[in-house]
Amino acid sequence: MDQLIQLLQENARYSITDLSDLINLSEEEIESKIAELEESGAILGYAAVVDSDKVNDGGGVSAFIEVKLTPERGGGFDRLATRIAKFDEVESCMLMSGGYDLSVVISGSSLNEVASFVAEKLSTLEGVISTATHFQLKTYKSNGFLASVDHSGQRLPVSP
C-alpha cells in the first residue's frame, strides 16, 4: 500500500514534518498528496480510536446489527444501504457475503436509544427483511489498536 496512507493509518496525527522526514518527500509534496487522497475519497476522514470502556461517562453503548434486505432491480442493495448509512447513529455500514446482507454498527447513549433506533428507524424501512442486534460488551482491539497496552519489556539503556 502507499507508504503515506500506511503511516496515516498508523497515526493520523503525524505532522507534515514527521511524514516528510519519514518518506523522503518534501512537505509540499506531502501536503498535496494528502489533499489528493482526501479529494478522491481514498481518505474518508480522521478520528480518534476510543475505548469506550475507559471513558468516564461509560461512553454509551454500541451494537452490531445483521440486516437482511430485499435487493432491488437495477441497484441491488445500494440505495437502501446508503439510506441506512446516512443515519448519524450508524458508525459503519458494509455489504457482506454470507448469511445476511448488511453489517451495521451503531452507537447511542443508552441501550434504549439503540433499541428504539432499530425498532423505529431500521426495521421499519421498506426492503428490510430482518435485523439481529448484538450489543458490544467489551473491547479488546479496535481499528488495529489493542485496548490493553502490550508491555514491551523495558530495554536496558545501553547494550552492545
Place this chain on the structure above:
Amino acid sequence: MSLSNKLSKQVKNIPRSGIRDFFELVLGRDDVISLGVGEPDFSTPWHIREAAIYSLEKGETSYTSNLGLEKLRVSISDYVSQCFGVDYDSGSEVLVTVGVSEALDLACRALLNPGDEVLYHEPCYVSYDPSIRLAYGVPVPVSATVEDEFSVKAEEIENLVTPNTRILILNFPTNPTGAVMEKEELQKIADICIANDLIVITDEIYSELVYEEEYKHVSIASLSGMKERTILLHGFSKAFAMTGFRLGYSCAPPEITEAMMKIHQYSMLCAPITSQVAAIEALKNGAKAVEKMRQDYKKRRDLIVGEFNDMGLPCNVPGGAFYAFPDIRGTGLTSKEFASALLESQNVAAVPGDAFGSSGEGFLRCCYATDVKLIRSALDGFRKFLVDIKR
C-alpha cells in the same frame, strides 16, 4: 583475602568493556533518551511469542538434541539456502546455539591454538577481541575507515596476514557502523583467504536489515571455494526482534560443526527449547513482520542521518543494521568526552565509538531502532549541545 591472584590470567587481562563503563554512567540517571541500545524497540512479533506460549502449554520443557531440534535445523537449512544461496546439511552442518555470541565463542575455541592470529575489521562488535583472547588467540584488528564507509578493504586485510594468521572474522552489515560490503571487494577478500588458507567466521546477524533497493546482501560463504572454509553465524535477535530468546546458529563444514558441538554439548548442552520452537515459527511465518520492521528502520535511518549531516556532524548513510555512526571530530572532543557531556547536559545517551575499538574514536554509535519521537528528542538534544559547546 585478595582473590585477584586466584583469577585466571586470561580473564584478568581482558579489559573492562567500554560499553559497561558507559552503561554505569547512564544507569544513575532518570529519563535518559537513549540511542545506546543494541536491539530492536519492537517486541517480538505476536505470532512468534504465541508459538512459544503454546509450546509451554503443551509441556515442551525438555532438553533437545545437542545440535538443536531437527525441525528447526531443517528450517534453518532451507532459510539459509533461500536467503544466502548456500546449502547446508541439517544433520551435520547446522548447530543451534544460545545467540551468535555463543557460536562465535565456540568457533574460536574449536579452531584456535595458543598464539594463532585472528584478523577482524574494526570498529566492531565488542566481543570479538575478548572471544579471541579467551580462546588463547591473538586479536589483530584491521582498521576500516570512514573514507571507505567502514567497509574494510581487502588490501588492508592482506597487509596484516602473517604465517600465524588462522582466521578472519567478518561482520556485514556491521555493528556499530552499519557498513555493508560490495560483492567485488568480498570476492577479493575471499581470494586472500583461499591464498592464505584462512578460515572465515562471518557474523551475518544483520543480513536481513539492508536498506538500499539496489544492494543485495551477499554472504562470503556463497562465493566459489568458500563454503568449505567458512563458518556462517546467524540468529534471530535482530531481524525477528528476539534478543531475549537468545537464539543463534552456525552453519559450517561437518568437521568444524562437530568440533563446535563438542564444546557446546558440555558447556551449554542445548539451546532452550521454548526459544527453538519460537524460532521455527519465526522462520515459517515471520517474513512479513521482518519486512515491516525493515521499512520502519529505513525511515528512521533516513531521518537520523539527514539530521546529523544537517547539524554539522558528518554521517555516512549506513547500508544496513540499525546504527548511525556520526563523526564528532569537528567538535574537538573525544568520543568519551562528547558522550559524557551530551549525557550530562541533555540527558541523551549515545555510545562512544572507541568502545568498539580504537578506530571508532571520533565517532558515536547511535541506534535508530527507537521510536521516531524519541529519535527527534535525542536529535534536539544533540543540536542544543552543539550550540552550547560552540559558545
